[in-house]
Amino acid sequence: MTARSIQKLFDLSGKTALITGGSRGLGLQMAHALGEAGARIMLSSRKAEDLEQAAAELQAAGIDTRWIAADCSKEEDTRRLATETLERMGAVDILVNNAGASWGAPAEDHPVEAWDKVMNLNVRGYFILAQQVARAYMIPKKAGRIINIASIAGLNGNPPEMQTIAYNTSKSAVIGFTHTLAAEWGKYNINVNAICPGFFMTKMAAGLIKSIGEDKMASHAPLGRLGDDEDLKGITLLYASDAGKHITGQWLAIDGGVSVVLGA
Secondary structure, eight states, rough: OOOOOOOHOOOOTTOEEEEETTTHHHHHHHHHHHHHHTEEEEEEEEOOOOOOOHHHHHHHHOOOOEEEEOTTTTTHHHHHHHHHHHHHHHHEEEEEEEEEOOOBBGGGGGHHHHHHHHHHHIIHHHHHHHHHHHIIIIHHOOEEEEEEEOOGGGTTTOTTTBBHHHHHHHHHHHHHHHHHHHHGGGTTTTTEEEEEEEEEEOOHHHHOOOOOOOHHHHHHHHHHOBBTTHHHHHHHHHHHHHTTTTTOOOOEEEETHHHHTTOO
């Protein structure tokens, strides 16, 4: 085989990507990365208004983008999302499981219903959507890329002030899910990998960062800063493209070095 150029290895022309939680924050950043590399994009999140704005932003950048509103904590919505995406796009070559929720409370007082809410979206939703997309498209095609968004919160315990036991547990589960799915679906030429972001100034993290202090949060990272609007682009494209075709079952922390200090 003649080795391809680096430009061709990272080229996603002709590919279709489905990104949950794609209307803002990390999801929208990853949508830009995949779209800029040539992929068609299907965005999903709960709110149609947010999706319209995100799709307009991507389309203004020359990226072919559609959207479907769906709540991936609900099984019927998750199954509908897979079905409608395949009906409208004809393919899902790349699935980015990114939609997520968190809940702050001491473990001894954490509501069980809040635990279930976090687990249903952060773990169960990932499984149902991956299963649906793989059965309908990736397994018959014998090709696919699944990128699961975990977190450095899934690698270690938290400082006492953070109190996010359900979120941390769910993100540990995502890493285990990634390992196991990669081992099972390698025979179908489906690559399954995870990204473990550190602290980014997203809407989900903004309250926590504000309460602790942005400078204090940034001081935990050897690089001395929080993640920005570019920092997930490179790893997302690597996992999604043929440049990463021999990578599966792996996770990578994108955290400025926080996990090195914490000993992950």
